[in-house]
Amino acid sequence: QFVQFAEVFPLRVVGVEVEPALYQQVAGWVELVAGLLLALGPRRLQELSNFILSIVMMVALFTLLKLQQPLAMCCPAALCLGLLLLLNFRGRGSRAKTE
Numbered sequence: 001q002f003v004q005f006a007e008v009f010p011l012r013v014v015g016v017e018v019e020p021a022l023y024q025q026v027a028g029w030v031e032l033v034a035g036l037l038l039a040l041g042p043r044r045l046q047e048l049s050n051f052i053l054s055i056v057m058m059v060a061l062f063t064l065l066k067l068q069q070p071l072a073m074c075c076p077a078a079l080c081l082g083l084l085l086l087l088n089f090r091g092r093g094s095r096a097k098t099e
Contacts, residue, residue, distance in 0.1 A: 008066040010059055031056060050088050057081035 002020040009018050030052065037049040060077040 004067055005063050008063050010062055027056065047088075047091070050084055050091075054081060054084045054088070057084065 002024040006018050006020040006023050009016070009023065012018075034049040034052045034056070037045045038053065041049065057077050057080050061074060061081065064074045064077065
């Protein structure tokens with residue numbers, strides 16, 4: 001299925017071609033490392049990993065919508081993106097109160 005994902009890769013419009021197997025490996029490692037940093041890292045790395053995971057989820061949603069997948073396929077990525085954004089905005093509010 002990553003062959004289809006590579007065909008609608010967002011940076012393809014600027015000439016970036018990706019190999020499906022490499023795309024799958026890079027996406028997996030980025031999600032794994034960013035997820036671990038989000039759960040276990042210090043505050044700055046949590047913020048960075050939240051940003052990275054948000055970008056990954058946006059690309060996932062873009063890809064699924066571009067491939068015209070059923071809405072049920074988009075729900076997990078949309079839910080994860082919503083939770084990441086909620087975590088980001090909640091974190092900013094609590095940090096502003098402490099400063």
